[in-house]
Amino acid sequence: FAQHLRTRAEAPLTASSMARMLSSVRGFHRFLLEEGLATDDVASEVKPPKLASRLPKAITIDQMAAVLDAAGGDDLQSLRDKALLELLYATGARISEAVDLNVDDVLGAEEGSADVVRLFGKGGKQRIVPLGSFARAAIDAYLVRARPILSARGPSTPALFLGLRGQRVSRQNAWLIIRARAEQAKLGFEISPHTFRHSFATHLLAGGADVRVVQELLGHSSVATTQIYTLVTADTLRDMYTTAHPRAR
Template identity: 60%
Template structure:
C-alpha cells in the first residue's frame, strides 16, 4: 500500500517537475554511468524534493528560488509529516541531488540561473576531542615497562607523545638531530612540511635519555645504521603501526577502559594545557594548527568540565 501511495503521489506532481526529474535520472544512468545504488538514492531524494516544491506552490524549476532549496534542507533535518528527520549526511546527499538537478536544468536551458548553487549543506555536529583524565594518563605512562629494550623504547615514546602533543607520524619521524637534550626541545615535522619547536617535559626527557643510552644502541646495531630516534628490532625506523600497537599494549596493561590512541594522547595534551591556564594561541602553536579555530574546539571540552565541577561543587548550582 505504501508503494502504491508513493506512485500516486508522484503522478499527482506537476508534469514539468516529473519530466525534468526523469530526464535527469536518465542522464545520470546513460551519460554519467552513475552507480545503480546512487541513482536509487538520488531518485528518492529528487522525488521528495519535487514533492516539497509542489507543497510550496512551485510547478516548475524556473519558479524555484534559493529560499525553496533552503526550506527543503530544513524540512529534511526537522522531519515532516510521517517522515523522520534525516541525519546531516543524508540531508547533504539529498541537497547534492537537488543541486545536480538544477545544474542539469541550467545546462539544458530550462532555467536561466542556478539558484541552488549557493545553498550549503548542514554542518555536521561538532565532535569534541576525547581526552583522558590526568589520573588515567599517569596510569598509562607509569604502566609502561622499562625493564628491557622494548620497554624502554615504549616508555620513551609514550612520554614523548603526551609531553609534546606530537602526532604519531611526527614522533616516529624524529631524527637524532631533531632532539636537543640540553635545551629540552624537539623539532617536529608537521603537516605541509611545517616545522615547529616544542618543549619536552623532564619525565619525558628522562625516559628518552634512558632509551637512547640503554636501548637504542642495541636496536640500531641490528641494522645498517639509522638516524631515527625510534627504531624497531631490525634497526630501522619504527612504523606508525608498531607505535600504535605499543600504545594499545600499554593501555591494556594499565587497565584503561576507554579507547586509547595516539590522537587521544594529543587531545589530552591540549586539554590539560588549557585546563592549566595556557593561552589558546600557545596551544595552537604547540599543536601545529594552522588556524586557532581548530584549537578552540578544545576550549569547549574545558568549559564542559567547568560546568560539571560547578554543578557538583557549588551549593546553589541547582537552586
C-alpha cells in the same frame, strides 16, 4: 529529496548521514550532466546540513598517568614505548611528527640530556617544543639503554624510534603500541595517538596556559583551531560546578 530526508517518518538521520546522502545525489547528478543524460544540474544548489563541531576527546591526568606507567619496564620494548608515549604527551606532537623524528631532532641528546625537540608539521613547518623532565628521562634512558641495541639489528637509520628489527617505527606500529598500553592500563575504552595531542592541549589550558602559547606548541596556523580546546575545558568546569555547587543542581 533533501526535504524528504528532513521530514521522513523513519528515525531521523544525523547531520553527517544526511550530508553523505546528499553528496552522493550531487555526484550522481554531475555524472548525468557529464554523460549528456541531463541538461541541468538541479542538485548543485542543494546545501548540506551544517555539521556540529566535534569537541576533541581528552583523557584525565590520572588516566594519562596510568597509560604512561603501563609502559614502565627495563626491556627494550618498554623503554622504547615509554619514550614515545612520554614524548607524545609532553609535546602534543602528531603521531606522524613523532615517528618521523630523527635522533638529531632531539636537541641536547648528544650532550647526554634531551632538552627540546624539533618537530616538522604540516607543510614542513618547523617548531621547537620543550620536553618536560619525565619525557627527558624516558628519552635519555631509551637512547642509552635500548636504541643502540635495536639499531644493531637492522640497517643504519637516523630514526629516533626503532622497531624490534631496527627499522623506523611506522604510524601503524605506533597505533598498536598505544592500544596495547591503554589495555594494560585498563582504561576500559580505546584511545588513539591524537588522544595524547588533545590531552596535552586540554591539560595545558586547564592549568592556566595562554591559548596562543598552546597554539604555537601545537603548530596550529590559526588560533581559532586551538580555541576549540577552551570549550572542552569550559565543559569540564561546568560539569564540576554542577556536581559540586549546592545551588547548581
